[in-house]
Amino acid sequence: MAKPAGRRRSYTARGITRLTCCVRGCTNKAKFEWRICADDNLARPICSEHDVALNTLVMRWAFQNTREPDIARYRQRVLG
Numbered sequence: 030m031a032k033p034a035g036r037r038r039s040y041t042a043r044g045i046t047r048l049t050c051c052v053r054g055c056t057n058k059a060k061f062e063w064r065i066c067a068d069d070n071l072a073r074p075i076c077s078e079h080d081v082a083l084n085t086l087v088m089r090w091a092f093q094n095t096r097e098p099d100i101a102r103y104r105q106r107v108l109g
Contacts, residue, residue, distance in 0.1 A: 035068065036071060039062060040072060045059050048074040050074060050075050051063075057077075058076060059076055060075075060077045060080065061075050077108055084103055
């Protein structure tokens with residue numbers, strides 16, 4: 030199955046669950062959407078695991094290791 034193209038409008042809560050994650054090789058169902066400025070700010074569907082990975086990457090990039098408790102709480106909330 031081809032990966033969904035990004036879109037300008039946000040996905041609906043029901044619509045996002047009909048798609049697979051946009052990450053190459055991932056076949057998980059999407060749960061969230063991500064927008065990246067360098068990608069023309071298109072909405073891209075993403076699964077929970079990759080959402081947590083991206084949030085972790087960005088939090089560590091922006092705040093170094095000062096926000097580890099926040100990352101852990103987010104991981105627990107999203108992944109259980």
